Amino acid sequence: MGGNKRKAGKGQDGNGKKAKVDVHKVGKYLPGGFPIDPKMKGVMITCARGKETQAGKEACDLLAEYASKLYGSNFDENGASGDEDESIEDAIAREVAQAKKTKGGKKFLPLLTGTDCVVFIRAMDIQPSSLCHYLLNDLQKLGSKRTRYCQRFIPVEETGYANMDDIKVMAERVFKPYFHAENQEPKTFKVIPKIRHNDKVDREILLKTLATTAGVGQNHKVNLNDPEYVILAEVIKSICFMSVVKDYESLKKYNIQSIFEACQRTTDGSKEEGETSEQKEDVKEPESSSTATA
Template identity: 30%
Template sequence: MDSSEKRKQPPSNGSDGRPVKKSKGGSNGRWQTPHQKAKLEAIKGRSLEVGDMGIWTTCVKGKERQALGEMMDLCEEYGEKLYDIKRQEPAEAQDDEDDDDIESSIKKEIQEMKPASKSKDSVFEPMRMNLDCLLFIRTKPPVDPVALVQQICKDAKEITEKSQRRTRFINRFTPVALTAKATEAGVEEVAKNVLAKHFQLAGEDEQEEVPKGDAYSYAIRPSFRAHNTLKRDDVIKKVASLIAPRHKVNLSSPDKVILIDIYQTFCGMSVVDGDWESLKRYNLHEIYLSALGPDEKKKRENVVQTEESKD
């Protein structure tokens, strides 16, 4: 092929059909500093592991980076509020375009990357998954992901028309108390561990954690992402079979809701209170909208749509 032809290859287009400017890093026209790129790659490089606990978070498509920032802000705020976990000091912002000293800028970028390398020691560890609109925040003790998510949603429900909405890009939370492999054996393993703290298990003597009077009703709500091996009905039957008969199924107004989230080769599970439904199934966006008056709700929806159309 002629070298002149190689040089005249048409530029690739972004999602809106316009050419992506290479001077902007080829990230759909969005400017990214070297630090942002390195941090993003580090987040992508982390992977879910058996035994993890944390929070699945869905978000607006194409806004994963912004949603991840919002989520980390919430986690740090509520980590301090609920568990007295002190926030990490944020690195000073650096405007590369206004910095004439390239060498100095690079040194600052390297310094800013150092705290990120210690993220595994942090109570909250952000991860971007291989699916659009999906994030995961790995948590460590003393954080209880169920209690954390529930409190965020309860506080959001108290928003008024004069209140400042905390997030723009986060949608639904799914807390995960424990993960295992997405196999029949893995589902049984994680279910026994998670359910034992809330229910008497089938075939076992009554546990101290579940007094005789607490015969909770329950509903099982599974979710599948990028997985086609296990079947929904089989998972529901398996989990239900592990719970003692004195706990009855109640799909309309259960005392407890068993959340099962199967992603690729992992199965996560948690048990949440029956207010899961009244809290819009932990959909933060829906909670905000329902807490506003109809006029303000319509106004804010229009603002968001207008702003997103500009991106």
């Protein structure tokens, strides 16, 4: 009797059902590698554990909508989105098939980072910091959430290898329009580094290197309470994600849930009290070291 049992097909378990894919093993279109390369730009999305795939799809839809508003109708996404419940393998196959149909692929492509609660949305033809600021500022004005799975929208202006030599060179490029432009006026800033799954990059050295690079040859000053710009450096495995953002505190650390809750409290006329969403999120997101500021 046992000899007549059907063999499980590719992507199926012994019961003929679609096998679950370990998100920590999903790489660049095939299981195995880390899907993020240097010189990428996009948006890092945080979400609840186990909802990375749904958050990636949701973020792509919302980013595409606001990119069309910001950059015009010629930016519209091409191709249909997949189902929320589709497997990781099917989602990757769909994205690859879509990328082959259009020159340059899709405008927004979700890539799993192998890290719980974090998805990277690779973006094309946008300025990530401008788009995220525009999106979050609009949602704040409307008092609208618009997301079910996504929490923070962290712009990534460039990615690079997570070693101090490459990080410093990347920082010089990323910082130029904010701190080293022609006829540059003095600015205030602070640095927020976060490190996950990497024991080679020292947090204090990273913080000091970025602060020094931003202020070199200028009269910029560190301001921990109300800076004009916040430098975000997120290290995940072998890649550093970097950006410079404004209105970081007023936009609730770029957290959609926190923005919505603050709008609700304002509408209800109640005072802000209790644990913030950022604090709750920090509990959900595992990391190898805590956030620091310059």
